[in-house]
Amino acid sequence: MIRLENVTKRYSSEVVALDDVSFEVPKGEFVFLVGPSGSGKSTLLRLINRQERPEEGSVWVAGRDIVDMPANRIPQLRRNIGNVFQDYKLLLNKTVFENIAFALEVIGKPQHVISQQVPAVIDLVGLSGKEDRFPHQLSGGEQQRVSIARAFVNRPLILVADEPTGNLDPSTGEGIMRLLDRINGTGTTVVMATHDRRIVDAMRRRVVQLDRGVIVRDQERGVYQ
Amino acid sequence: MSRLRYMFRETGESIRRNPTLSVASVITAAVSLLIFGLTLIIQHGFDNLLSQWEGGVEMIVYVNSGAGEEQRLVIEGALGQQQGVTIESWSYCDVACSLSDADRLFAGDPVTRSQLTELNIPTQYKVVPLDATQVDILRGLRDRYLELPNVYSVQLAEEQLDLISKLQGFVSTYTTGLWIALMVAASLLIWNTIRTAMFARRREIEVMKLVGATDWFIRLPFMLEGLLQGVTGGAVASVAMWFINGRWTAGVEAFPANSGMTALVVVDGYEWRVGLIVVLFGALIGTIGSGTAASKFLDV
Numbered sequence: 001m002i003r004l005e006n007v008t009k010r011y012s013s014e015v016v017a018l019d020d021v022s023f024e025v026p027k028g029e030f031v032f033l034v035g036p037s038g039s040g041k042s043t044l045l046r047l048i049n050r051q052e053r054p055e056e057g058s059v060w061v062a063g064r065d066i067v068d069m070p071a072n073r074i075p076q077l078r079r080n081i082g083n084v085f086q087d088y089k090l091l092l093n094k095t096v097f098e099n100i101a102f103a104l105e106v107i108g109k110p111q112h113v114i115s116q117q118v119p120a121v122i123d124l125v126g127l128s129g130k131e132d133r134f135p136h137q138l139s140g141g142e143q144q145r146v147s148i149a150r151a152f153v154n155r156p157l158i159l160v161a162d163e164p165t166g167n168l169d170p171s172t173g174e175g176i177m178r179l180l181d182r183i184n185g186t187g188t189t190v191v192m193a194t195h196d197r198r199i200v201d202a203m204r205r206r207v208v209q210l211d212r213g214v215i216v217r218d219q220e221r222g223v224y225q
Numbered sequence: 226m227s228r229l230r231y232m233f234r235e236t237g238e239s240i241r242r243n244p245t246l247s248v249a250s251v252i253t254a255a256v257s258l259l260i261f262g263l264t265l266i267i268q269h270g271f272d273n274l275l276s277q278w279e280g281g282v283e284m285i286v287y288v289n290s291g292a293g294e295e296q297r298l299v300i301e302g303a304l305g306q307q308q309g310v311t312i313e314s315w316s317y318c319d320v321a322c323s324l325s326d327a328d329r330l331f332a333g334d335p336v337t338r339s340q341l342t343e344l345n346i347p348t349q350y351k352v353v354p355l356d357a358t359q360v361d362i363l364r365g366l367r368d369r370y371l372e373l374p375n376v377y378s379v380q381l382a383e384e385q386l387d388l389i390s391k392l393q394g395f396v397s398t399y400t401t402g403l404w405i406a407l408m409v410a411a412s413l414l415i416w417n418t419i420r421t422a423m424f425a426r427r428r429e430i431e432v433m434k435l436v437g438a439t440d441w442f443i444r445l446p447f448m449l450e451g452l453l454q455g456v457t458g459g460a461v462a463s464v465a466m467w468f469i470n471g472r473w474t475a476g477v478e479a480f481p482a483n484s485g486m487t488a489l490v491v492v493d494g495y496e497w498r499v500g501l502i503v504v505l506f507g508a509l510i511g512t513i514g515s516g517t518a519a520s521k522f523l524d525v
Contacts (some may be wrong), residue, residue: 071440072439075434075437083435089432089435091429102429103432103436106231106433106436106443107437107438107444108442150432154436168477
């Protein structure tokens with residue numbers, strides 16, 4: 001589903017975010033990216049959804065090399081990738097329903113599809129009854145659930161999550177991980193960058209460890225270390 | 226359909242979020258477009274005023290309305306004698322032609338115009354000289370033709386053309402400069418309004434891009450906002466122009482009939498065409514301003 005071949009990403013001659021990185025994520029897998037701040041985790045996620053381009057190497061997503069993908073094809077690529085962020089990136093002037101529906105509206109989905117898919121995903125993330133609330137009326141965990149619902153409402157092939165539990169207390173974070181696990185259970189490939197040792201250790205999924213832009217460990221059913 | 230609904234909803238929301246800048250853009254666009262429209266109207270008024278002197282005509286010999294064909298032949302004989310000597314060509318403007326001229330010349334003075342009929346309007350010989358700069362020769366010809374029977378009067382272009390042409394050039398130069406400068410200002414203000422709107426909505430734009438919205442889908446509501454500002458400015462300018470033109474036309478009736486100002490009005494429907502042009506220009510500056518901003522600042 002995702003393949004990086006000898007990828008190098010530099011932000012300047014001194015700052016090398018990723019250095020000759022190669023790894024592959026098969027369809028349906030759940031992968032943790034771990035490592036200290038500045039190790040290249042977020043850059044790797046940004047390469048997958050073409051927010052960044054590497055200086056060297058190739059990035060394959062769903063069978064396509066996306067490095068030289070023309071700009072007009074990138075929206076189509078991103079419709080297959082859901083994004084979850086540490087700071088949720090919710091629109092504060094929209095309700096839960098509107099935030100989630102927004103992801104479908106802007107890709108031109110008709111109203112009947114929106115009114116069908118949005119309640120289903122709200123139910124999936126456990127926010128039924130809170131459709132009309134605004135983000136400031138929700139807890140951090142609930143806001144992250146909205147963010148996950150927005151990322152998943154279009155049923156993407158891949159879900160990339162950058163520190164989704166970073167702003168949450170441990171028990172709320174566990175709830176979010178259960179939700180991501182359920183989404184992974186539907187066949188969606190999940191790549192998640194995290195610092196959260198407890199979660200990685202509890203989940204026992206594949207762990208790719210980065211340090212200064214280099215993969216130093218790639219372990220099936222790994223722990224944080 | 227849902228895309229259209231989305232586009233209009235987002236455009237409305239963007240305008241609601243930033244009303245002061247939107248109003249400023251509309252006012253600036255309206256002022257620049259009003260000056261643009263008035264320039265066109267004034268030019269048309271001058272064209273009316275100068276229409277009888279088109280084609281190099283430097284002298285008009287007015288003939289009494291009662292003059293018969295034989296009497297006109299005397300005048301034509303005198304003109305013919307000078308053809309190739311001092312006169313390049315001449316043409317006869319009959320009753321219908323003279324009435325048509327009167328329509329333009331007295332457009333702002335319907336009372337005087339109503340007194341001119343097929344029975345009393347002087348017909349005209351329009352004379353093109355070989356050398357328009359030889360004013361003394363033209364004055365000599367005028368004095369000679371005034372002595373011919375049934376000649377009502379002889380008018381030389383130098384008596385009104387020079388002054389009007391200078392006035393037209395002056396007005397045209399300065400008003401054109403002014404409307405171009407103001408249109409650039411209006412376009413830049415719309416550009417800035419859209420930039421501000423995009424900055425205010427940068428989070429939404431970021432989310433839209435991440436969930437796979439195309440650049441055009443993101444741009445269009447902003448472009449529509451600029452278009453609406455330009456069109457609204459154009460519509461306001463058209464109404465103001467129509468009002469000013471009406472007031473001027475009413476005011477000109479009080480001018481003396483021989484002041485020449487009675488032709489400096491636009492009452493032939495041209496003002497409606499200018500109104501449409503002004504609205505289209507408004508749409509153009511709105512689209513240019515917002516289109517460039519929406520393209521340039523998409524990566525917020």
